[in-house]
Amino acid sequence: MRLINMRPARPGAVLLAAVPFVVLLVAYSIASDMRLAANPQDKLLPAPATIAETAQRLFTVPDKRSKEILLWQDTAASLARLLGGVGISAALSLIFGLAIGLLPYARATLSRFVAVLSMVPPLALLPILFIVFGLGELSKVVLIVIGITPFMTRDLAQRVMDIPKEQIVKAQTLGASSWVIAARVALPQVLPRLISNVRLSLGSAWLFLIAAEAVASNVGLGYRIFLVRRYLAMDVILTYVIWITLLAFVIDWLLKTVSRRAFPWMEAGL
Amino acid sequence: MSFVSVRNVWQRYGDRSILERVSVTAEEGEFVSIVGASGCGKSTFLRMLLAEERPYKGEISIEGGATAVEPNRERGVVFQKYSVFPHLTVRDNLMAAEGFQTRFGRLRGAARKEAAARADQMLTRIGLSHVAQQFPASLSGGMQQRLAIGQALTAKPRILLLDEPFGALDPGTRLQMHDFLMELRDETNMTVFMVTHDLEEAFKLGDRVLVFDKPRWDPQDPNVIGATITYDFDARHGGMPHQDILDHFPSLAAG
Ligand SMILES: Nc1ncnc2c1ncn2[C@@H]1O[C@H](COP(=O)(O)OP(=O)(O)OP(=O)(O)O)[C@@H](O)[C@H]1O
Ligand SMILES: [Mg+2]
Numbered sequence: 001m002r003l004i005n006m007r008p009a010r011p012g013a014v015l016l017a018a019v020p021f022v023v024l025l026v027a028y029s030i031a032s033d034m035r036l037a038a039n040p041q042d043k044l045l046p047a048p049a050t051i052a053e054t055a056q057r058l059f060t061v062p063d064k065r066s067k068e069i070l071l072w073q074d075t076a077a078s079l080a081r082l083l084g085g086v087g088i089s090a091a092l093s094l095i096f097g098l099a100i101g102l103l104p105y106a107r108a109t110l111s112r113f114v115a116v117l118s119m120v121p122p123l124a125l126l127p128i129l130f131i132v133f134g135l136g137e138l139s140k141v142v143l144i145v146i147g148i149t150p151f152m153t154r155d156l157a158q159r160v161m162d163i164p165k166e167q168i169v170k171a172q173t174l175g176a177s178s179w180v181i182a183a184r185v186a187l188p189q190v191l192p193r194l195i196s197n198v199r200l201s202l203g204s205a206w207l208f209l210i211a212a213e214a215v216a217s218n219v220g221l222g223y224r225i226f227l228v229r230r231y232l233a234m235d236v237i238l239t240y241v242i243w244i245t246l247l248a249f250v251i252d253w254l255l256k257t258v259s260r261r262a263f264p265w266m267e268a269g270l
Numbered sequence: 271m272s273f274v275s276v277r278n279v280w281q282r283y284g285d286r287s288i289l290e291r292v293s294v295t296a297e298e299g300e301f302v303s304i305v306g307a308s309g310c311g312k313s314t315f316l317r318m319l320l321a322e323e324r325p326y327k328g329e330i331s332i333e334g335g336a337t338a339v340e341p342n343r344e345r346g347v348v349f350q351k352y353s354v355f356p357h358l359t360v361r362d363n364l365m366a367a368e369g370f371q372t373r374f375g376r377l378r379g380a381a382r383k384e385a386a387a388r389a390d391q392m393l394t395r396i397g398l399s400h401v402a403q404q405f406p407a408s409l410s411g412g413m414q415q416r417l418a419i420g421q422a423l424t425a426k427p428r429i430l431l432l433d434e435p436f437g438a439l440d441p442g443t444r445l446q447m448h449d450f451l452m453e454l455r456d457e458t459n460m461t462v463f464m465v466t467h468d469l470e471e472a473f474k475l476g477d478r479v480l481v482f483d484k485p486r487w488d489p490q491d492p493n494v495i496g497a498t499i500t501y502d503f504d505a506r507h508g509g510m511p512h513q514d515i516l517d518h519f520p521s522l523a524a525g
Contacts, residue, residue, distance in 0.1 A: 164351075166349045166351070170347060170352075170355075171355075173346055173425065175342065175370055175371030175425065176375060183375055184369075184376070263357075265356055265359075265407065
């Protein structure tokens with residue numbers, strides 16, 4: 001039988017999916033053990049048990065000075081920036097994507113501009129953003145917006161143009177105005193795509209967020225990681241990394257679930 | 271004044287001439303079939319009737335009106351595919367035929383109730399009541415085309431344009447669709463233009479069959495000369511003309 005036709009059965013598939021995680025965990029434990037055996041003071045690869053302890057402390061014990069649990073503060077600050085940036089980007093890309101996809105005038109005016117914009121390396125703009133928007137929340141949100149909006153806009157515009165011309169003509173024969181075509185024909189058909197764009201962009205959004213927080217901030221997940229780096233607090237860094245990964249995963253899962261619930265027509269053909 | 275009149279219409283893309291000197295008139299209630307070789311410009315002609323495209327030269331008018339500049343509710347259309355909205359349920363697709371013309375694209379309150387009642391009647395008429403809440407993707411090809419025709423008719427267009435509407439259907443379904451279309455026609459007295467590749471279908475459904483072809487060939491450059499209507503058959507009475515001559519001239523029977 002050909003390799004391409006060999007499929008894992010259900011319980012086997014779950015096990016297979018778990019394998020890389022287990023391998024990673026075991027490899028880390030062994031490496032950490034080896035380093036700690038050689039030098040019990042080693043900070044580079046703390047034992048999993050140490051990380052768990054640290055994690056528990058970070059999640060539950062308030063800071064001595066501020067009496068707040070820093071991890072939750074950081075999480076709230078970072079999520080607000082991330083969701084703000086991604087939300088604004090989604091709204092902008094939807095408006096401009098629909099305009100570029102549907103209106104020849106908007107396409108002639110904007111499509112080149114957006115294409116060029118998407119080539120600008122956003123992180124290179126970070127100093128400018130700090131100068132223009134200050135070191136506060138705004139510059140971080142703007143970095144995310146600048147970083148992911150052009151790509152999402154281009155993709156959505158393309159999706160709008162991919163809607164069969166027949167449908168657009170049909171809507172016109174039913175008396176639909178440009179506005180109704182945008183709102184009732186194009187918009188509902190690209191919404192699922194918008195959600196998948198957001199899912200795809202979240203990785204970059206996190207990257208931009210953590211970069212901006214690392215450079216200038218006084219609260220936030222990225223800020224904390226780069227702060228404790230000075231003390232080589234690997235256990236804290238790893239806890240934060242795992243926590244960020246978990247947050248990213250949950251957000252992605254939520255979006256996927258929403259998409260599947262909200263757009264039953266996408267799957268009607270399956 | 272004819273109901274639909276096409277006067278000396280030309281169409282070209284770049285320096286390629288597609289159609290030239292196309293003139294034809296049709297009366298209200300007439301069913302005009304259009305046949306011709308692939309790529310000769312049948313869909314182009316239909317797109318101009320639809321006002322999706324404007325002719326390079328010439329005029330197309332419905333009831334003496336001016337040549338339209340964009341598609342509107344006077345012209346209904348059914349394409350071979352993509353004629354219904356995939357994100358709307360079967361019933362909502364029919365409701366869209368009434369709702370899309372409103373400011374916000376949907377009906378509210380009493381108007382919505384009435385439209386829903388009419389949609390249900392149409393659903394019964396096109397035999398899709400049992401799938402009213404489903405999305406088009408879960409329907410068979412024949413059901414999707416019935417929905418597309420029902421949707422087009424719900425908007426009550428002056429003329430109905432069909433571009434190979436049954437081209438993607440299997441022969442059995444196609445025959446059912448013929449009966450379906452003939453019944454609808456008898457009920458509504460629609461004026462229909464239908465492009466088809468199936469000659470039998472063209473003669474069976476049409477009152478007339480227009481044949482598009484290039485009248486001459488330029489041996490140097492086949493793109494110079496566009497196609498035009500080379501034949502205009504009377505397709506009533508099984509394609510045999512003058513079968514009803516006695517109705518028109520009873521005096522002939524005496525002799
Ligand atoms: N927008 C366009 N720009 C340039 N050329 C076009 C355009 N639309 C159609 N054509 C060309 O015009 C010719 C006629 O096309 P049309 O679609 O009208 O043919 P048709 O008779 O409907 O063919 P078929 O039977 O295959 O559907 C084709 O050669 C096509 O390549
Ligand atoms: Mg065609």
